[in-house]
Amino acid sequence: MSSPNLQVLLPQEWPGALYYDQDELDAVTRVIKARSPFRFYGERPQQEADQFENEFAKHIGTEHCLGVSSGTAALQIALAAMGVGPGDEVLVPGYFWVSTVGAVVRSGAVPGLVDVDESFSMDPLDLRSKISERTKAVIIVHMGGVIGQVEKIVDICRDNGLFLLEDCAQATGAGKFGKMAGSFGDMGIFSFQLNKNITAGEGGAIVTNSRELYNKSFAIHDLGYYRNEKGRLNFDDPDGQLWGIGSRMNEITAAIMRVQLKKIDTILGSMREFKNELKSELKSWPWLKTRFVEDPEGDGGAFLKLIFPDRHISIDFIEGIMKRGISVKEGGGYPVHMTDWGLHIYSNIPSLVNKRSICGHHPVWELAENSWAKEREYSIGTLPVLDSYVERTVIFCIASRLENEQKNGIKKVFTDTCETINNIHNLLDHG
Ligand SMILES: Cc1ncc(COP(=O)(O)O)c(C=O)c1O
Numbered sequence: 174m175s176s177p178n179l180q181v182l183l184p185q186e187w188p189g190a191l192y193y194d195q196d197e198l199d200a201v202t203r204v205i206k207a208r209s210p211f212r213f214y215g216e217r218p219q220q221e222a223d224q225f226e227n228e229f230a231k232h233i234g235t236e237h238c239l240g241v242s243s244g245t246a247a248l249q250i251a252l253a254a255m256g257v258g259p260g261d262e263v264l265v266p267g268y269f270w271v272s273t274v275g276a277v278v279r280s281g282a283v284p285g286l287v288d289v290d291e292s293f294s295m296d297p298l299d300l301r302s303k304i305s306e307r308t309k310a311v312i313i314v315h316m317g318g319v320i321g322q323v324e325k326i327v328d329i330c331r332d333n334g335l336f337l338l339e340d341c342a343q344a345t346g347a348g349k350f351g352k353m354a355g356s357f358g359d360m361g362i363f364s365f366q367l368n369k370n371i372t373a374g375e376g377g378a379i380v381t382n383s384r385e386l387y388n389k390s391f392a393i394h395d396l397g398y399y400r401n402e403k404g405r406l407n408f409d410d411p412d413g414q415l416w417g418i419g420s421r422m423n424e425i426t427a428a429i430m431r432v433q434l435k436k437i438d439t440i441l442g443s444m445r446e447f448k449n450e451l452k453s454e455l456k457s458w459p460w461l462k463t464r465f466v467e468d469p470e471g472d473g474g475a476f477l478k479l480i481f482p483d484r485h486i487s488i489d490f491i492e493g494i495m496k497r498g499i500s501v502k503e504g505g506g507y508p509v510h511m512t513d514w515g516l517h518i519y520s521n522i523p524s525l526v527n528k529r530s531i532c533g534h535h536p537v538w539e540l541a542e543n544s545w546a547k548e549r550e551y552s553i554g555t556l557p558v559l560d561s562y563v564e565r566t567v568i569f570c571i572a573s574r575l576e577n578e579q580k581n582g583i584k585k586v587f588t589d590t591c592e593t594i595n596n597i598h599n600l601l602d603h604g
Pocket residue numbers: 242243244245246269270272273314316340342343363364365366375376377
């Protein structure tokens with residue numbers, strides 16, 4: 174029984190920006206009127222970045238927060254603050270964004286890959302088997318706002334004396350049984366780029382409970398030096414005479430982020446409610462699985478992962494929902510098959526698979542300090558569990574603003590497509 178073509182046109186996957194209104198406009202105006210877009214000094218500084226940092230730390234439940242210019246910068250700063258460098262190994266899951274593994278390589282360290290579990294997050298059992306005397310830190314990545322077996326990973330890191338960094342770029346506002354993403358590890362990083370839960374177009378943050386890691390991050394994010402009470406660089410503090418980058422958060426970003434932070438529960442609540450509703454609807458087909466989420470109430474992301482018995486059926490599903498009228502405004506990228514999810518999976522990052530250098534000199538794998546990692550491979554086949562999921566998983570984006578008509582349209586199209594697939598492939602016995 175197929176539906177007529179419904180033409181369900183969906184908004185793009187820009188959760189925070191879809192909620193922009195007069196409040197963000199007023200926030201920007203406030204900074205412009207004060208003629209003080211720089212956080213450390215100006216005509217009439219508004220201390221937007223200071224206030225954002227306090228508010229964000231409180232939201233996450235950590236002692237410290239540092240606003241920075243992007244999630245990518247935050248990752249690089251955090252690893253540098255942990256002292257990660259040549260000779261070290263950093264373990265990462267195989268499902269991430271290129272920035273995660275890029276930060277490891279840019280630090281001069283060697284990335285080691287860990288397989289995932291049914292939540293598409295790092296598998297603690299595989300992590301335990303991959304730790305070596307070279308391992309200095311572990312990065313877990315809460316992709317699409319879902320937190321995996323983080324408690325076990327915290328224990329493993331503690332038992333082995335390893336730093337734990339949480340990449341929460343896609344998980345602002347997500348949590349697990351009341352504890353927020355970013356508050357489990359030694360450090361957490363966030364992104365406020367356009368595709369993220371809350372956004373200023375660009376921006377990022379680092380959170381930690383460690384005064385020492387905060388201080389180091391502060392210096393590294395701002396040229397390697399601290400600042401005095403007038404906001405001027407302090408050259409005299411020997412602890413601050415490092416080599417840093419220029420990655421400060423500006424006042425306009427901070428002012429927008431303060432407004433967006435107030436909207437986070439509404440934005441996540443809207444995505445979570447419909448995602449969980451759609452998931453219950455799909456339970457009628459035992460052969461169709463969704464990503465395991467231990468605490469659906471803490472689910473903090475737009476992405477719904479649909480796992481099919483095989484690749485063939487997963488492609489049929491995409492074709493089926495598109496044929497029935499699902500489309501995304503302005504050519505948005507969803508639904509997407511995971512094999513087409515470029516730069517998100519270890520095996521589809523050419524610079525990793527081909528072990529490229531940072532900028533034309535010796536790749537990190539050829540540095541004398543990293544000679545133990547010379548033969549390391551990153552090609553497909555390295556992480557069998559993730560490889561198997563990637564082959565048969567479709568990612569669908571639940572936009573943060575959907576009309577009832579759109580929600581009903583999605584449900585109808587999904588249901589009709591699954592029914593057709595069920596009949597064609599005779600899947601009743603598949604569970
Ligand atoms: C998992 C993950 N880490 C890091 C980043 C980097 O953040 P940004 O784009 O702010 O540099 C992203 C952004 O897409 C991400 O998804």
